[in-house]
Amino acid sequence: MKNSAEPSGSTLIKKSGLSLSQKQGLTGWAFLFLAAGLIVLMNFYPMVRGFMMSLQTGVGANMQFSGFVNYTRLFEDPRFRQTLINTFIYLLVQVPIMLILGLILATMLNSRNLKAKGFFRTAIFLPCAVGLVAYSLVFRQMFAFDGLVNTVLVNIGILETGHNWLGTPWSARLVIILGLLWRWTGFNMIFYLAGIQNVDTSIYEAARIDGANVFHQFWKITIPLLRPIILLTAIMSTNGTLQLFDESFNLTQGGPGVSSMTMSHYIFDTAFAGNPMLGYASAMSFAILLMVALLAFLQLKVGDRR
Amino acid sequence: MKVKLSRIFMYIFLSVAAFLSLFPLYWTAVSATNTTPDILAASMTPGSQLIANFTRLLELSSLGRAFWNSARNAVLLTALSVSICSLAGYAFEVYHSKAKDRLMSVLLLSMMIPFAAIMIPLFRLMANMGLVNTTLGFMLPTISTAFLIMLFRQSTRSFPREMIEAARIDGLNEMFIFIRIYIPTMKSTYAAATTITFMAAWNVFLWPRIIMMSPDSVTMPMLISNLMAGYVTEFGVVMLAVLIATLPTILLFLFLQRYFAEGIMGTVK
Numbered sequence: 001m002k003n004s005a006e007p008s009g010s011t012l013i014k015k016s017g018l019s020l021s022q023k024q025g026l027t028g029w030a031f032l033f034l035a036a037g038l039i040v041l042m043n044f045y046p047m048v049r050g051f052m053m054s055l056q057t058g059v060g061a062n063m064q065f066s067g068f069v070n071y072t073r074l075f076e077d078p079r080f081r082q083t084l085i086n087t088f089i090y091l092l093v094q095v096p097i098m099l100i101l102g103l104i105l106a107t108m109l110n111s112r113n114l115k116a117k118g119f120f121r122t123a124i125f126l127p128c129a130v131g132l133v134a135y136s137l138v139f140r141q142m143f144a145f146d147g148l149v150n151t152v153l154v155n156i157g158i159l160e161t162g163h164n165w166l167g168t169p170w171s172a173r174l175v176i177i178l179g180l181l182w183r184w185t186g187f188n189m190i191f192y193l194a195g196i197q198n199v200d201t202s203i204y205e206a207a208r209i210d211g212a213n214v215f216h217q218f219w220k221i222t223i224p225l226l227r228p229i230i231l232l233t234a235i236m237s238t239n240g241t242l243q244l245f246d247e248s249f250n251l252t253q254g255g256p257g258v259s260s261m262t263m264s265h266y267i268f269d270t271a272f273a274g275n276p277m278l279g280y281a282s283a284m285s286f287a288i289l290l291m292v293a294l295l296a297f298l299q300l301k302v303g304d305r306r
Numbered sequence: 307m308k309v310k311l312s313r314i315f316m317y318i319f320l321s322v323a324a325f326l327s328l329f330p331l332y333w334t335a336v337s338a339t340n341t342t343p344d345i346l347a348a349s350m351t352p353g354s355q356l357i358a359n360f361t362r363l364l365e366l367s368s369l370g371r372a373f374w375n376s377a378r379n380a381v382l383l384t385a386l387s388v389s390i391c392s393l394a395g396y397a398f399e400v401y402h403s404k405a406k407d408r409l410m411s412v413l414l415l416s417m418m419i420p421f422a423a424i425m426i427p428l429f430r431l432m433a434n435m436g437l438v439n440t441t442l443g444f445m446l447p448t449i450s451t452a453f454l455i456m457l458f459r460q461s462t463r464s465f466p467r468e469m470i471e472a473a474r475i476d477g478l479n480e481m482f483i484f485i486r487i488y489i490p491t492m493k494s495t496y497a498a499a500t501t502i503t504f505m506a507a508w509n510v511f512l513w514p515r516i517i518m519m520s521p522d523s524v525t526m527p528m529l530i531s532n533l534m535a536g537y538v539t540e541f542g543v544v545m546l547a548v549l550i551a552t553l554p555t556i557l558l559f560l561f562l563q564r565y566f567a568e569g570i571m572g573t574v575k
Binding site for chain 2: 024025027028029030031032034035036037038039042043044045046047049050053104105108109111114119120122123124125126127128129130131132133134135137138139140141142146147148151152155182185186187190191194214239242243245246249250253263264267268271272278281282284285286288289292293296
């Protein structure tokens with residue numbers, strides 16, 4: 001049974017000319033065969049198929065090879081350009097704010113004799129338990145024209161009349177950014193908190209005796225020591241932001257027009273709504289893949305520099 | 307004096323952060339019990355409409371069906387995923403060799419592939435295998451993830467090897483050792499893996515939105531998304547649906563927060 005998943009192994013074992021360590025090696029391959037096979041079949045194989053599809057044009061089963069036409073089309077598509085710009089706005093505005101906020105919160109939660117530590121930690125971490133669609137809909141409701149935010153802002157006199165948050169390009173993007181901050185800041189904070197707790201407290205002790213204030217400690221000790229974790233969270237957030245879909249689809253529905261739509265949302269629309277253009281959608285998908293790889297590479301380069 | 311001020315500032319900062327984090331959830335729960343006019347008037351106190359909203363929600367949507375679909379999909383996916391990935395993670399570490407290490411680093415590359423880049427071919431693959439609208443079609447793409455394999459591989463480093471050696475001397479076979487010795491010892495890693503996998507499986511939206519095309523296979527995230535897109539104007543009803551979709555993962559989080567935190571950070575050790 002244990003070797004049945006490894007075709008070449010099962011025949012070899014029967015001859016029993018194998019050493020114990022060779023047998024165990026084969027058992028190992030048998031144990032990981034299914035998991036590894038599924039990743040190849042469900043990730044790498046579709047990736048190759050997707051690339052082949054991106055070189056084809058046509059509708060449905062009538063696809064023919066057409067070289068890089070789909071890729072040159074990317075440069076002339078104003079909707080693609082807009083979704084690309086939107087995604088990078090989310091990336092460049094939201095990710096740095098979130099990571100810095102997460103760092104500050106983690107530092108505060110790590111301070112000695114802070115009361116109600118557990119409560120603060122759980123409260124700030126809790127949004128991570130909320131599904132992306134669920135929180136998108138809550139934010140959509142809060143920022144609706146007749147929604148809570150407008151009602152409160154008008155009642156306390158900050159706004160004279162309600163602002164059409166989701167109907168104006170910049171505020172629609174802002175609402176998505178606020179939503180992302182709400183959902184993911186605690187997630188990153190937990191990483192930093194774990195990292196800070198591993199730092200020897202005597203380092204801070206020594207710095208305090210040398211007269212370093214809180215900001216110095218944060219800047220000169222916390223940040224450098226957490227560098228690998230900051231790098232990791234930066235890569236994860238970049239990867240996640242380039243793939244944003246649920247928020248764009250549910251919170252703003254990409255609108256107004258396509259002014260808050262993300263790339264994944266546009267790919268989804270191109271591939272599955274109305275008149276499906278699978279070749280073109282695949283080309284866009286590959287553009288995302290390239291960007292994710294390139295940005296991760298850049299971040300590793302910058303992050304590893306001493 | 308300066309120290310005092312910075313402490314006060316810290317408490318204010320943390321309180322504001324905690325308030326902002328909790329408020330949308332509180333408001334969702336309160337709105338689920340209110341009428342639309344109450345919600346629009348920014349009512350912050352629980353109302354008496356919970357039952358009425360719930361009855362209306364049952365009329366408007368197939369809530370029971372969607373909840374069952376989500377629960378079944380998420381439980382099955384979690385069970386399969388944790389079993390298969392833990393076995394693989396164990397194998398990568400316990401029987402490790404140069405070739406296996408190399409394979410692991412190739413598998414890790416799959417974490418960099420955006421889902422958007424593979425969803426179209428995946429859909430065609432599933433359609434060719436006749437798996438549209440099936441739980442298997444829903445599960446297949448994420449049963450095995452490099453993240454989970456890595457989580458188990460890393461945790462296996464802290465598993466005492468002597469236990470394996472002793473069991474081998476006793477003549478136990480390798481699968482038996484994994485099931486009867488490894489799994490019971492690694493309970494907390496399993497708890498962490500189960501928590502994060504279940505939460506992700508419960509909340510996933512894009513893939514079921516593609517593969518679950520019939521109204522009978524709708525999941526909870528799809529149900530609430532459809533309610534909103536269908537321009538249901540009874541906000542209390544929508545918020546109740548959102549609350550029902552969120553409660554299972556919130557409860558899981560509150561009870562298993564430690565494991566959840568360990569799970570998401572599993573690979574950072």
